[in-house]
Amino acid sequence: MSILVDRSTKVIVQGITGKEGSYHAGACRDYGTHVVGGVTPGKGGTTHEGFPVWNSVHEAVEAENPDVSLIFVPPAFAADAVLESIAAEIPLIVCITEGIPVLDMVRVRRLLDAKNDEGSVIRLIGPNCPGIITPDGAKIGIMPGYIHKRGKVGVVSRSGTLTYEAVWQLTQLGLGESTCVGIGGDPVRGLNFIDVLALFENDPETEAVVMIGEIGGEDEEKAAAFAKCHMKKPVVGFIAGQTAPPGRRMGHAGAIVSGGQGTAKDKMKALEGMGVTVVQNPSMIGQTVLEVLKRS
Amino acid sequence: MNIHEYQAKELFGQYQIPVPKGVMVDSVSEAEKAIKTHPLFQGANGQVFAVKAQIHAGGRGKAGGVKITKEISQIPEIVAGLLGKVLVTHQTGPEGRQVGKVWIEEGSRIEKEFYLGMVVDRNSRRVSLIASTEGGMEIEEVAQKHPERIFHLSIDPCEGYSAHIGRRLFYFLGLPAETQPSFVKLVGDLVRFFHEKDASMVEINPLVLTADKTLVALDAKVGFDDNAIYRQPITKVLRDLAEENPLEIEASKYNLNYVKLDGNIACMVNGAGLAMATMDVIALAGGSPANFLDVGGGASKDTVEQAFRLILSDPHVKGIFVNIFGGIVRCERIAGGIIAAAQDVKINVPLVVRLQGTNAAEGREMLRASGLDIEVAEELFEGAEKAVLAVKKGGK
Numbered sequence: 001m002s003i004l005v006d007r008s009t010k011v012i013v014q015g016i017t018g019k020e021g022s023y024h025a026g027a028c029r030d031y032g033t034h035v036v037g038g039v040t041p042g043k044g045g046t047t048h049e050g051f052p053v054w055n056s057v058h059e060a061v062e063a064e065n066p067d068v069s070l071i072f073v074p075p076a077f078a079a080d081a082v083l084e085s086i087a088a089e090i091p092l093i094v095c096i097t098e099g100i101p102v103l104d105m106v107r108v109r110r111l112l113d114a115k116n117d118e119g120s121v122i123r124l125i126g127p128n129c130p131g132i133i134t135p136d137g138a139k140i141g142i143m144p145g146y147i148h149k150r151g152k153v154g155v156v157s158r159s160g161t162l163t164y165e166a167v168w169q170l171t172q173l174g175l176g177e178s179t180c181v182g183i184g185g186d187p188v189r190g191l192n193f194i195d196v197l198a199l200f201e202n203d204p205e206t207e208a209v210v211m212i213g214e215i216g217g218e219d220e221e222k223a224a225a226f227a228k229c230h231m232k233k234p235v236v237g238f239i240a241g242q243t244a245p246p247g248r249r250m251g252h253a254g255a256i257v258s259g260g261q262g263t264a265k266d267k268m269k270a271l272e273g274m275g276v277t278v279v280q281n282p283s284m285i286g287q288t289v290l291e292v293l294k295r296s
Numbered sequence: 297m298n299i300h301e302y303q304a305k306e307l308f309g310q311y312q313i314p315v316p317k318g319v320m321v322d323s324v325s326e327a328e329k330a331i332k333t334h335p336l337f338q339g340a341n342g343q344v345f346a347v348k349a350q351i352h353a354g355g356r357g358k359a360g361g362v363k364i365t366k367e368i369s370q371i372p373e374i375v376a377g378l379l380g381k382v383l384v385t386h387q388t389g390p391e392g393r394q395v396g397k398v399w400i401e402e403g404s405r406i407e408k409e410f411y412l413g414m415v416v417d418r419n420s421r422r423v424s425l426i427a428s429t430e431g432g433m434e435i436e437e438v439a440q441k442h443p444e445r446i447f448h449l450s451i452d453p454c455e456g457y458s459a460h461i462g463r464r465l466f467y468f469l470g471l472p473a474e475t476q477p478s479f480v481k482l483v484g485d486l487v488r489f490f491h492e493k494d495a496s497m498v499e500i501n502p503l504v505l506t507a508d509k510t511l512v513a514l515d516a517k518v519g520f521d522d523n524a525i526y527r528q529p530i531t532k533v534l535r536d537l538a539e540e541n542p543l544e545i546e547a548s549k550y551n552l553n554y555v556k557l558d559g560n561i562a563c564m565v566n567g568a569g570l571a572m573a574t575m576d577v578i579a580l581a582g583g584s585p586a587n588f589l590d591v592g593g594g595a596s597k598d599t600v601e602q603a604f605r606l607i608l609s610d611p612h613v614k615g616i617f618v619n620i621f622g623g624i625v626r627c628e629r630i631a632g633g634i635i636a637a638a639q640d641v642k643i644n645v646p647l648v649v650r651l652q653g654t655n656a657a658e659g660r661e662m663l664r665a666s667g668l669d670i671e672v673a674e675e676l677f678e679g680a681e682k683a684v685l686a687v688k689k690g691g692k
Contacts (some may be wrong), residue, residue: 075523101494101524102416107453109421114454144622144654159569161621164653165676168621185568187418214569217418240572243557243579244588247387251553251568251590253523254418259436264576281580282573283677 002134002179003154003199003206004092004123005068009138012066012090013038014057014073014081017048020096021072024142025051028070031139036064057088070131070140071095078127079104086112086122093190094140095126102253105188112190124190128252130160130182141182143167151176153289154200156193157212158185158219158252162240162282166210169286175293178206185252187216193223201231208234208289208296211276215241216254216262224274234292237276238285239264297520299534300350302399304498304516307530311489313482315513318401320350327375327400331368336402342366344403347374351393352539354434354517355385361395364403371400386434396538404512409502410469411435411446412483414490416497416521422450423490425483427465431502457487474509482511494524543606550602552591559584560614561683562607564600566591566621566630574619577676583684586613600633604641615646615687619679622653631659635666646686647671650679 011028015021016038026049029035037052037060044055054060057069069090073081078097085093086108105127112124125132131141135148147164149171157163163182170177181196183189193211200206209231213220220239227235242264244250246257257263268278279288299307305315319334321327331337337345345368349361356362361383363374375398384392409431417424428446430438438446447468449461462480471479490498497519504514525531537545547554553568557575561583565571568590575585587610591603607613620630634649650673651659663670671686673679 076526099523101527102496102521103423103453103491103494103524106416106422110453147653157569159567159573161565161567161653162569162573164621165570165573168652187416188421212569214572219418238573240569240576243575243585244572245389245555245557248555248588249522250555250572250588255568255572259439281677282577283675 001203001205002137003196003203004179004181005132005134005140006137007032007034009034009068009140010064010066011035011068011070011138011140012057012060012064013051014069014071014085016040016051016053016072017043018072018074022049024070024072025049027145028139031145032136033138033140036066057084057090061088061090066090068092068094068140071097073097075099075101079108082108082124082127083111086115089120089122091122093122093124094129094131095124095190096129096131096142097126098128100127100186102186102188105186109188109190125181126184126189128186129184130163132179132181134179135177143180143182147171148180149176152178152205152207154178154203154206154209155180155212156196156200156209157182158214158254159212159240162212165282166212166238166285169283170210170289173286173290175286175289178203185214185254187254193219194226197223197227197231197235201233206233208236208293210285210289211235211237213237213239213267214252214255215239215244215250215264215267216256216258218262220267221270224271224276227276228274234296235276236279236285236289236292237271238279238282239267239271240282297522297525297531297535298352298539299518299520300352300397300536301348301516302350302397303534304518305513307489307493307518308513308516311485313485313489313513314511315516316401316404318399320397320399321375322379322397324372324376324379327372327398330400331371337368341368345371346401346403347371347378348399348401349378349381349383349395350397350399351383351388351395352536353383353385353387353393355387356383359383359385375400393539404504404514405507406504407507408505410505411438411501412486412503413499413501414486414495414497417448417450420450422453424448424450425461425465425487427469429469431504435499435501451487457484459484471505472509475505475511478511493530494521494528495519496521543610547606550599552589552599552603552606554606555588556610557585557587559586560612561687562586562589562610562613562616564589564591564603564607564616564618570619570621574617574676574680577680578617578683581677581680581684583680583687586610597633597636600630601637601640604637604643608641608643608645613645615683616643616648617679617683618647618649619676620651620653622651622656622659626654627651627656627659628662631662634670635662635668638668638670646683648673648679648683648686650674650676
C-alpha cells in the first residue's frame, strides 16, 4: 500500500510540449510511471516524444480516463489549467508551477471546494511543489527518483529540495518511504498537512511520518493538533527558517513571518507540545525517525 | 512589493477612496516652490498641514517622521529636517531607512480613528477584510490586547463584494448613521482596488471620521503580490529602488532569490526550503549566515557566476557554502557552473561545496579534478561544519 498513487495510476501531463513538461513527462515515464499522454491546446492529434497529445483535458479523459493530471503550465495560465482538470473531474491534480498569483489560487481553491461539496472527490497537490512519489510505483513530479526507496516512512513537506534531503537520509538508513507528498510553498494551496497526515494514518504500509514545514502561517500547528487527537503513528517534524528575519519573504511566497506570527521557534514549540518529535538539525531527520520507530 | 504612502493615496484617489489632498517633494527647493505655486497652500495660512517622511515602514510617527504645522512658511525647513534623515522604527531594523521623499498634506479635523485593512488570509484561503475601532494603533498590538475590538470578514471570491459586507463592518465600528452610504461604498472601492491591482495587503490606519462626518484615509499602506507583477504594469512605475537593498536589486536582475542577513558565511542553495535549512545548519554548526540565496531550478553557469559575484560583493562574507541537492538541476551542471564561475570570479574566501542528488558523484569528481581550491562535502552538516571551520581559521 501507499497513498494516492501507485503503479496502476494513469497520468497525463498538462503542458507536455513545453520545456519542463516535456523533460519531466519523459523522466516520470523512465521511472516507470504510467504516463498516457499530455495536453497542449492547439497541438491535439500530434505525438510528442512518443506521447499522444490532446487539445483539452476533456479529450484526454475520453481517450484514457486518467487518474492524475500533472501540470507544468506557466504561471499566467496555470490557474486555468487546474480549473480545466477540476471541470474534467480528474481525481488528483498535481500542479508544479511556481509563481501563480495568489488571487488566482483563492479562486481555484474556492471552486475546487465547491465541486467537492457537490460530491466529487478531487484532490489538488500544490502549486509550487515537487509533486508526489510512491517509490517503485509512480513518480509524478520533478523529484529525482533514484534517491527514493520503497519503505515505511510517509513524508509530507512544504519544500522541494529539503524534502529530497530528508528522503535521502531515510533511504541511506534503509527505512525507505511509503509515499512522499510535496504540498508546496504557496500560502493558498490544495492538500494541506492535515489531509496528508490523515491519509498516512490510514495507510498500513506507513509506520511513521516526517512532516517538513517552514516559517509562515499556522498549518504546522494545526497539523500537530490533528496528530495528537487522531494519529497513533509517530510524527517527526522539522521547521525550516529558524534563522530567517521577520517580515521577509524567504523564496516561497508563503514563507514569511508577519506580525510576529509564524516563526520557526513558535512552530517548533507548538509541535513539541502536541507530541511531535521535533528535529533541530535537518541532518538528523532520518536518524530521529529510526530512534522513534525503535521506541514505539 | 511595497509602495509609499503618497503612491497608495494616489491609487486610492483613482478608486474614489477619499484621501487628503497633498503634494510629494524630494528636495527643499521643490518644497519652496510648492508652497508658492501649489493650489493646496494658496490662501491656506493658519490651516493645519502634515509633513510626512516617505519610507516603506510603519511606525514613522513615533520615530519623528511626521510633523504637524500651521505655518506654511515653516514647511521647507521641516522638509529639510526630514530629507536624508535615517528613521529607525520597529519595522526598519536597527539600520533604519533614509528618507528620500516627503509628502505634505492638508490636515483633517479628526473626531475618531478606525482601522480598515485587507489581506489574503491563509487560514480561510480567502481575501479578508479587517476592521477595528482602535485606529492609529498597530493592529498586531490590538490583536494581542483587545482581540474583541477587531472584526474579520472574508470575501467569497464567487460572490465578490456586496453592500451587506460593508454594513456588517459599519455596525461593528459603530459609525454615525449618516456615514453608512459612504462607508459601504468606500469598502467596496477598496475591495475592487485590491482585486484589480493584485494587492496582497492594504491598510488604512487610521481611517478617520472627521468633525463634519466624512471619512478620510489618513494613512495608506499597500503591498502587491510579487507573483502578479507581470500583469500589473503599474508596479514597474511605483517600485522605489531606493527602498531596496542594492544587492537584492542586483539579484532580482538574474532571477536570484536573495535576502541579505547579518552573518559572514554566504550560502548558495537550490530551493527555498533547503536554503532556509542551510542557514539554520550554519547557525547550528556555530556560524552565522550572511544571506538567503536560492539559485532556483534553472541555474545555469551564468546564474551561478552571478550568484558568486553577488555573494562576494557583501564585504562581510568570509566564506561560502554552496549546498546543492540535485533534482531539476543536475549536479554535474552545477559543478560545471561552479568551476567556470570560480575561474572567472576571483573567489578570495574559502569555498565549500556540498553536492547531493542526481549525478552527485560525477559532480563531486569534477570539482575535485578541477584543480581549484574547493573543499567538497557529501553531507549537509559536514559541509556546514567545514565552512564554519574554514572561516574560523581565517580563510586564505
